[in-house]
Amino acid sequence: MHLFCLLGFLPDNSDKQHKAKIFNKVKYLNLNKRLKFQDNSVDAYFSSHVFEHLYRKDLKNLLIEIYRTLKPNGYVRTVLPDLNKIISYYEEHYPNKFLNALFENDNSENYKNYHKWMYTKHSFMYELEIAGFSRGNIKISQYNSSNVEFFLNMDNRPDNSFYIEAKK
Secondary structure, eight states, X not given: OEEOOOSSOOXXXXXXXXXXXXXXXXXXXXXXXXXXXXXXXXXXXXXXXXXXXXXXXXXXXXXXXXXXXXXXXXXXXXXXXXXXXXXXXXXXXXXXHHHHHHHOOSOGGGGGGSOOOOBOHHHHHHHHHHHTXXXXXXXEEBTTBOSSGGGTTXXXXXXXXXXXXXXX
16 A cells, blocks of 8 residues: 555646546545554555654554554555754755755645654654554665565655654
């Protein structure tokens, strides 16, 4: 299951993709509600640059839902903007790069896309642990590196992201 945000924007080639009916198989979920999957029914979840668009309490609920619906030995892989990297952008006399990366809100038309909460590797690992994943099954990963074939070549944004995998 690939979780992603579709908040009013599509990739540049979306017109071609729509004509090719590539989105016909997409299932739209409200990530703020209970997932419409049975317990222990999903093999894997992948998410890239989505969870920072959720309020922290909503992410906590979603991670509990992901844990509930993952099959035993199922995996979740998350790619998130790295708060530590973003903090490194801060310059006292010109904080715009830092603020734009932190909030992604330099355009008032995209208010739905604003970041709601940010994480470090370890703070996100803690959120996974609270959701039910055991500490020993939560690992920091690297860009396009995984023991799970499903996740290979799905990563993006290597310059400002971190990668976490957790096994149920």
